[in-house]
Amino acid sequence: MLSFTEENYLKSLFQLTVETALKEEAGTNELAAHLGVKPATANDMLKKLKEKKLIKYEKYGKSSLTKEGKKIAIDVIRKHRLWETFLFEKLEFSWDEVHEVAEQLEHIQSKKLIDKLDKLLNYPVSDPHGDPIPNAKGEMMILHQQTLAEESVGHQCKMTGVKDNSSAFLKYVDQLGLAINKTIKVLARHEYDDLIEIEVNGKRISVSPKFAENIFIFCTACKKKTNR
Amino acid sequence: MLSFTEENYLKSLFQLTVETALKEEAGTNELAAHLGVKPATANDMLKKLKEKKLIKYEKYGKSSLTKEGKKIAIDVIRKHRLWETFLFEKLEFSWDEVHEVAEQLEHIQSKKLIDKLDKLLNYPVSDPHGDPIPNAKGEMMILHQQTLAEESVGHQCKMTGVKDNSSAFLKYVDQLGLAINKTIKVLARHEYDDLIEIEVNGKRISVSPKFAENIFIFCTACKKKTNR
DNA sequence: TTAATTTGTTAGATAAGCCTAACAATTATA
DNA sequence: TATAATTGTTAGGCTTATCTAACAAATTAA
Numbered sequence: 417m418l419s420f421t422e423e424n425y426l427k428s429l430f431q432l433t434v435e436t437a438l439k440e441e442a443g444t445n446e447l448a449a450h451l452g453v454k455p456a457t458a459n460d461m462l463k464k465l466k467e468k469k470l471i472k473y474e475k476y477g478k479s480s481l482t483k484e485g486k487k488i489a490i491d492v493i494r495k496h497r498l499w500e501t502f503l504f505e506k507l508e509f510s511w512d513e514v515h516e517v518a519e520q521l522e523h524i525q526s527k528k529l530i531d532k533l534d535k536l537l538n539y540p541v542s543d544p545h546g547d548p549i550p551n552a553k554g555e556m557m558i559l560h561q562q563t564l565a566e567e568s569v570g571h572q573c574k575m576t577g578v579k580d581n582s583s584a585f586l587k588y589v590d591q592l593g594l595a596i597n598k599t600i601k602v603l604a605r606h607e608y609d610d611l612i613e614i615e616v617n618g619k620r621i622s623v624s625p626k627f628a629e630n631i632f633i634f635c636t637a638c639k640k641k642t643n644r
Numbered sequence: 645m646l647s648f649t650e651e652n653y654l655k656s657l658f659q660l661t662v663e664t665a666l667k668e669e670a671g672t673n674e675l676a677a678h679l680g681v682k683p684a685t686a687n688d689m690l691k692k693l694k695e696k697k698l699i700k701y702e703k704y705g706k707s708s709l710t711k712e713g714k715k716i717a718i719d720v721i722r723k724h725r726l727w728e729t730f731l732f733e734k735l736e737f738s739w740d741e742v743h744e745v746a747e748q749l750e751h752i753q754s755k756k757l758i759d760k761l762d763k764l765l766n767y768p769v770s771d772p773h774g775d776p777i778p779n780a781k782g783e784m785m786i787l788h789q790q791t792l793a794e795e796s797v798g799h800q801c802k803m804t805g806v807k808d809n810s811s812a813f814l815k816y817v818d819q820l821g822l823a824i825n826k827t828i829k830v831l832a833r834h835e836y837d838d839l840i841e842i843e844v845n846g847k848r849i850s851v852s853p854k855f856a857e858n859i860f861i862f863c864t865a866c867k868k869k870t871n872r
Numbered sequence: 873t874t875a876a877t878t879t880g881t882t883a884g885a886t887a888a889g890c891c892t893a894a895c896a897a898t899t900a901t902a
Numbered sequence: 903t904a905t906a907a908t909t910g911t912t913a914g915g916c917t918t919a920t921c922t923a924a925c926a927a928a929t930t931a932a
Contacts, residue, residue: 421889444910457890459911464888476897476910507760517754526745532735649919672880685920687881692918704880704927 420523423492424451425461426470427522429481430489437558441478487554494550496522497543498533504544505537511544512586545586546577546596546632562635564600564612565628572601573635580630589631593617600633648751651720652679653689654698655750657709658717665786669706715782722778724750725771726761732772733765739772740814773814774805774824774860790863792828792840793856800829801863808858817859821845828861 418426428450432442442450448458466473470485481489499521503509509517531552534540541557542548550556567573575598578589589595593616601615611622623631646654656678660670670678676686694701698713709717727749731737737745759780762768769785770776778784795801803826806817817823821844829843839850851859 419888445908453889454891455910456892456912460889503757506764507757509756509760513756517752517757520752520754521749524745524748526748528737528741529731529735529745532737536734647918673878681919682921683880684882684922688919 417525418488421461422465422468422470423488423523425458425465426481426485426489427492427496429471429479430486430493433480434486434489435493441480443478447479490550490554490556492522494552494554494556495524495530497547497549498530498537498540500543500545501537501540501549502533510586510590512583512590514544515581515583542577544596545581546575562633562638563629564602564614564623564631564633565625567600567602567633567635568638569602569605571635571637572599573633573637574599575631576634577632578630579632585630588627592621592623593619594631600631645753646716649689650693650696650698651716651751653686653693654709654713654717655720655724657699657707658714658721661708662714662717663721669708671706675707718778718782718784720750722780722782722784723752723758725775725777726758726765726768728771728773729765729768729777730761738814738818740811740818742772743809743811770805772824773809774803790861790866791857792830792842792851792859792861793853795828795830795861795863796866797830797833799863799865800827801861801865802827803859804862805860806858807860813858816855820849820851821847822859828859 425447428447429442432446432450433440444458444462445455447462448455451458462471462473462479465471465485469482470488471479471481473479496518499518500514503514503517504511534552539551540549548557562573563579564573564575575594575596577596578586580586594600598616602612603615603620604613605611606613606622610625612625612628613620613622615621653675656675657670660674660678661668672686672690673683675690676683679686690699690701690707693699693713697710698716699707699709701707724746727746728742731742731745732739762780767779768777776785790801791807792801792803803822803824805824806814808814822828826844830840831843831848832841833839834841834850838853840853840856841848841850843849
């Protein structure tokens with residue numbers, strides 16, 4: 417049985433590597449920053465998790481999950497996202513409120529609880545932020561190929577999720593009338609100040625590149641294939 | 645913000661004193677036994693909780709909750725019993741499975757979560773074991789005046805709850821066809837071996853005094869007033 | 873009322889998870 | 903390539919919650 421802390425290290429490592437799919441390993445400082453601890457603290461834990469065969473780690477090297485470590489990380493993420501979905505669907509939480517509580521709920525140990533929760537929610541495949549929910553076997557869809565920042569002018573797309581899960585960002589998204597499954601059309605990119613002009617709900621709005629980078633979209637026109 | 649452990653000490657102290665209503669204070673060894681720790685450990689925590697003004701404690705004396713400590717204890721119990729009710733009502737858990745998971749869930753911190761859960765469950769007043777659920781203000785019904793062991797021969801009563809919440813006992817109750825709200829008639833008490841013969845579901849069964857002491861009942865004939 | 877038993881306390885250890893400060897290795901840059 | 907900047911490690915400390923062993927107080931029984 418792992419501690420909450422150990423589970424959080426595995427989850428962070430997963431999120432920094434496999435989930436983003438851009439790399440296989442993460443550095444000690446990077447991991448420490450993601451978890452909000454000092455590098456020295458993370459270093460101790462890396463040795464401990466290596467000892468438990470949950471991660472691969474060599475002194476002065478980067479770290480990655482073993483098969484067993486990945487399995488646990490995915491399980492924690494499954495729990496986190498199922499709880500978020502439950503809070504949103506059944507308990508009237510808004511999408512910017514669910515994360516904080518799910519951070520606590522994700523560590524509850526009970527296979528039956530999670531499987532029944534999954535059933536109650538009718539086996540959802542994505543959470544309120546559009547992130548994929550692994551199934552009971554640990555399999556998960558990989559979505560999120562493209563961000564709004566990368567979309568071409570003139571193209572129309574659908575919002576599929578968000579990269580930044582902070583409450584502040586999510587509230588801002590709400591304010592602008594954006595939401596998962598909304599249709600977005602990219603009207604223009606302004607060279608002068610880099611703002612992107614889009615159409616949502618029949619209205620024209622401008623968003624910053626920073627904002628656009630945090631909005632995941634799916635563009636049918638683009639026909640990009642989903643890998644894995 | 646209290647630790648899980650601190651919350652558990654307050655809850656135990658509440659259960660050993662106020663809830664049973666038989667006494668106001670509990671001893672160090674008694675509390676330690678209830679929590680499954682050594683007296684030395686409990687002793688340290690008692691000093692700490694006194695420091696935080698959550699309990700009254702003097703060296704070599706017994707301990708009791710302060711107003712603030714009691715408030716926290718009741719809040720933890722409210723969460724525990726609401727979660728038990730949720731697991732039972734919404735997630736198809738049996739009454740002997742809910743306690744273990746609720747022990748974990750009772751420490752989740754989110755007022756909104758609990759209030760919404762309460763609403764989802766339609767503001768239940770008792771949990772699957774018949775124990776009263778404190779409301780959002782910390783008010784709770786006091787039930788459980790009498791046990792089956794005390795009921796007179798010839799009287800008819802209704803089962804209202806159980807004193808022993810162990811999985812083993814609860815399964816045994818199930819097996820015998822007993823359940824909350826079942827009507828029980830006391831047919832006889834056998835002097836020879838102290839067994840109590842009762843009628844439930846139109847069938848005659850015999851139960852031990854130990855068993856009967858753990859079944860709470862309400863006897864209309866008796867008309868005992870509920871205190872507090 | 874003394875002695876035995878029970879109950880409660882203290883001191884000293886341990887493990888987990890965190891920290892700071894100092895140092896070492898690696899990588900980037902001038 | 904030498905040096906500066908970044909990244910990672912080690913050593914030593916702190917807190918929380920636990921333990922054991924030894925001891926002290928309170929209660930019960932002879």
